[in-house]
Amino acid sequence: MEVVISVDSNITRANLVRTGGQTAEQICGVMGSGNPFITCILPLAHADSLVMHSVLALSGAHLIHRANNDNLRYATWTHYALAIRGLKESLTKIRKVILDEAEVAQMLAATLLLCHIEAVSGNVHGAIFHHLRASRHFALALLKKSKAQFVDGHRAFLIELYAYLALVSNVTLNLGSIDRSIPFDGFLSSLESIGENKSFGPMFGCAHGIFQLIPRVCQLGYQRRLDQQKSTPSTTTDLEYVLLEEDIENWEPEMERYGTAESPNHLLAAGQIYQYALLTFLHASYYGSDVTNATLLKKADILIERLFQLIKERRWQQIDQPKRMPAIATTLLWPYIIMGSCMREPEHQIHIRTMLLRSPFEMTIVSRALQILEWLWVDSSEYAYGPYGLEIIMKKYGVNMCMA
Template identity: 25%
Template sequence: MGSLGSVSSMFLAHFVAETSRYMTTVNPEKNPFLTHLLPLAFSDELILHSLLALGGAHLDRKQSSPEINTWVYRHYGHVIYLLQGAISRKSNEPLEWLRALLAQLILYLIGVFSLAQDDGAMMHIRAGRKIVRRLLSSSSETSNMRVLCGFTFELYTYLALIASPTPYNNGTESELDTRSSLLLSWDILKNYEIFGAIVSPIYQCLEVIPRVISLCTRRQAEIMFQECSSENWAEFVQLITIIETIGSADDLPEPAINLEHEQSLSVSAIYRHALAIFAYDAMWCGTIAEDESRLSVVRRHALSALMLIPTLMDTHLRNVLLWPTIVIGSCLINETEWDVIRKVLSNREPLFVVMKMKTMLENLWAENDPVYFGPYGLHKHMLSHQTVIYLA
C-alpha cells in the first residue's frame, strides 16, 4: 500500500475531491470543508487526522482493502488520542473548544460512512452540547474564527436534528434526546455570514423537529390511556399548519424562479411532506394504519414526496435527502413504490449508511404488516431486531 505519507496523501486527495462535497448544498468554491476546514488542518494535527480518517473511511467504501482499513483505524485512533489530550487540558481558549467540537462531528461522520456505526456514534453529538454552550458564551475576535464557528454550529445542529429517522426518543435515562435538547436557534445561526452551506433550503423544516419530538414524548404518555389533551391537540394542529406553509415560492427572492430555485422548492417540499408524516406519527403513536383517514393523509404525503425525490438525485441537493427518504420509505406499501426508493438509493454513493438504510427498508417492507408502517413501525422494527441507524 505504501508509506504513511503516500497513504495520507491518498486519503486527503479523496477528501478534497469527493468526501468534502457530501455534506454541503453549495458549490465547491463556497464549500467550508475546503475553504476553512482544510486550511485549518494544515496547521492542526487533530483536524488533519480527523479529515484523513474521514476521507479514508469514505474511500474504504469505494475500494475496500485491508490496508486502507488498517490506516483508517490508525488515523481514527490518533484522533481519539489527540482529542482526549485536548479535553484533558481544559483550556479556556475558544479555538481549543472549537477544535474538539469539529473532531467530535467528524468522528460522528466516520461512524455514518463506515462499518463501525453503532450506538457510540450518537455519543459524539451529545458530547458536543457542552462545547457549543461554551463557544456561544465566548467572544470570537477574528473573522476566520467566526466563520469556523458558524460552519461548525450549523453542521452540529443539522446532524443533531436529522440523526434519527423516527420521532421516538434517541436518548437514554441519563442523556436527553439530541433533538429536544437543542441549544441553537436558527436566529443565532443566521447571524453568521456562512449560514446556509448545509441547511439553506431546509432550515425552516428542521426547526420544527424539536417540537414534534416533544409532542411525541407527551403523546406516548397519553395514548396508552386513549386520551388526548386539548393542549397536545392544539400543538398538533399548529405544527401541521406551520409545516404546510413553509418552503413556498413566496419565500424565494426575486428575480423569477430559476432552475436552482425550483430545485430548492422541491427539496423543501420533500422535507415538508416527511415532516408532516413525522408529526402525524408523533401524534398517533403507531395507530395510523388502523385509521383510514389518517392513513390516507400520510400516504398522500409519502407519494407526493416520492414523485419529487428522483428529480434531485443528479443535483448537489441529494446530499440532504437521507432523512426524508427513510421517513417516506417507511410509508410505502407496494413493489412499484419500493422500486423508486431502491433506484434512488442505488444511485447514491456506496456509503455504509445508505446500504444499511436500504437493508432496513427492505426488511421493513418484507414484514408486510401494518404494525410496521411509518416511522413508528420503523422504530418498532429496529427495537425488535436490536439495530440502530444514524443519518447524515
C-alpha cells in the first residue's frame, strides 16, 4: 500500500528519524540494531500508510514532552487522527473480506502503536484500553493464522508486545471497573508458547515466568473480593494464595538462553524487580480492602527493602547518572508504581520519586504516574494504600491510566 503523508514533510521526516532512534530505544528493552521496533515496525510502516501514520504520531507524542510547539503538536495529532480514520475504514472493510496473515499483522501493529501513543502521551482517560481491546482481536487472529510456532520473529514480537501491554494494564484491583477490563486469554498464562522464537524477550526480558502469573494473581484478587463481600472464608482461595506465593518466590530465570545478551545482569535485576512487585501485588490482592492489616504491611515493607537493596547492590540504575540506565528499565514503570503505592516511609517515597523524576525515558506518562503516587501518599484516607488505594485515587481524580 502506498504511503500518503499530508502534513509538513520536514516535521514528518524529523519524527521518523527520531522514531528510528530515541523513541524506539525508549519503549523497548533492546537497544541498537536488534530493536524490533526498528527491524519489525518500521518496515511495516514503509509498506502501509496506517502503520506509518501511527509511527509518526508515536514519535511526535514522545518529542512533544521535551520540545513542545504548535507545529509539532499539529503534525502529531494530525497523524494520530489519520491513523484512527484509517483504522476505522479498515475495520469496515474487513467485515466483508478475510484478511491474510500479513494484513492481520499490519492491523495489530497499528493498534499496538496507538496503545503506545496513549501511554507515552500520558492519556488519563483510558483511551489505551479501547485500543488494547482492538489489538486483542488481531492478536488472537494472528495466533490462529500462524501455523508454526512463530517462525516469523516479527509476528512473535507483535504478540509479545500485546501480551506485555495487556498484563501491565492491571495496576489496580479492578474492583468492578469494566472500562479497565482486558480478558485473560489462555496464551497470556503460558507465554512459553510464543517464546520459542529467538526474538522473544524485548518486553519480558528473562521474566516471562513472572509475567504469566499476573492473570492468576488478578483472578485470585477477584475471587477474594467475592469472599469478603459474602463474609465467608474460602479454603480454595487461601490455598491458591499460598501456592502463588511459592511459585513467585521460587521463580528462577532461564538465564542460559540469555548468555549472549548484552547485559544479562540487567535482565536478571529487572526480573527480580518484577518478582518483588508481583509478590506485593499478590499480597495486596489477597488482603483487598483490608489495607491496614499488619501482616500485609509487614510483607510489603520487607519487599520494598529488598527492592532498594537490589538497586543498591546491582548499581544498574545510577541516580546521579540516569543516562546509563539499561534498556530493559523502560519496562519497569509497572513494578515501581505497584511498590510505590505501598511505600509509607518518607525515605522510600523520596527515593522512588527521585528515580522517576530523573528517568531518561522522556515520556509524559512518567510524570503522570508520579502524580498519582503523590496524591496517594498525601491522601488522609486509611484506604489510600497499595493497588486498592490506587483505584480509589484514580476514581477520586477522574484518572484512568495504564502503566505501560
